[in-house]
Amino acid sequence: MKVMTLNTHSWLEEDPFTKLQELTDKILAEGYDVIALQEVNQLIQTNIVNEQQLVDFCPVMNQTPIHEDNFAYCLVQRLAEAGEAYFWSWEMSHIGYDKYEEGNAILSKTPLDSRAYLVSETKEKENYRTRMILVAKSVIENQPIVVASCHFSWWSDAETGFAYEWQFLQKQLLTYQMPCLLMGDFNNPVGEEGYRLVAANQLKVKDSYLLAEQKSEEATIEKKIDGWENNTEALRIDYIFVPMDSKVSAYTRIFDGTNGPIVSDHFGVAVEMER
Structure with a gap:
């Protein structure tokens, strides 16, 4: 099984259409089974896509309409044009930069039964701290699995912010x-409070980096970016947590200028594993 995650920064990047194509090319070359994407944007004011045009789309309850510039929609269209079909889901979390509906996406080679969980204490779409986590059941290599595309808040304290969101999501995932x-941008560096909270999870998942037989560079951000304006360090804040009994053969940092071009203000992560 090959999986990947990337905080895309989508339309906020310079030359975004070139970077969209570079993301498409990497997916075509690697043939990932499951892909989790964060900061997947669409402009509030653009046209809504007719439902009949949403090929292999797997909606959530009370689905936010998909617009013609939805980054995930544009991506799956390009993949389909190249002969690679993916089932996909997307749901928004909040309004970003006063003009985007920003959310998370999951792409999979197998059908998705998707649901979005509002995990944050804040509920208003206009509040950038409002967080919706996209969760999907699927069957990959004949094995049932639940996949989450995660974009959490930053650490605040043991009761609020990231801690609240994580505990809420964990409770929901335990019911499956x-x-x-679990893949995505956790906004909590390795070794710090938030990471330790996830590491002590009840879901029987483990950081794939720790399990990997072969691994590349670790950090997924190396400078100040949106949300980390004061950062001066190389930090790993994007993760793939896998079932702890998985055999992870390789962990690779991607879209870092070495393993694929830089397409975002985050590097991506890809993992090859057996269940």
Whole structure:
């Protein structure tokens, strides 16, 4: 099984259409089974896509309409044009930069039964701290699994912010009673309070970096970016947590200028594993 995650920064990047194509090319070359994407944007004011045009789309309850410039929609269209079909889901979390509906996406080679969980204490779409986590059940290599595309808040304290969101999501995921694959931007560096909270999870998942037989560079951000304006360090804040009994053969940092071009203000992560 090959999986990847990337905080895309989508239309906020310079030359975004070139970077969209570079993301498409990487997916075509690697043939990932499951992909989790964050900061997947669409402009509030653009046209809504007719439902009949949403090929292999797997909606959530009370689905936010998909617009013609939805980054995930544009991506799956390009993949389909190249002969690679993916089932996909997307749901928004909040309004970003006063003009985007920003959310998370999951792409999979197998059908998705998707749901979005409002995990944050804030509920208003206009508040950038409002967080919706996209969760999907699927069957990959004949094994049922639940996949989450995660974009959490920053650490605040043991009761609020990231801690609140994580505990809420964990409670929901425990009800699935099946192996979990958690991917995305956790906004909490390795070794700090938020990371330690996830590491002590009840879901029987483990950081794939620790399990990997072969691994590349670790950090997924190396400078100040949106949300980390004071950062001067190389930090790992994007993760793939896998069932702890998985055999992870390789962990690779991607879209870092070495393993693929830089397409975002985050580097991506890809993992090859067996269940």
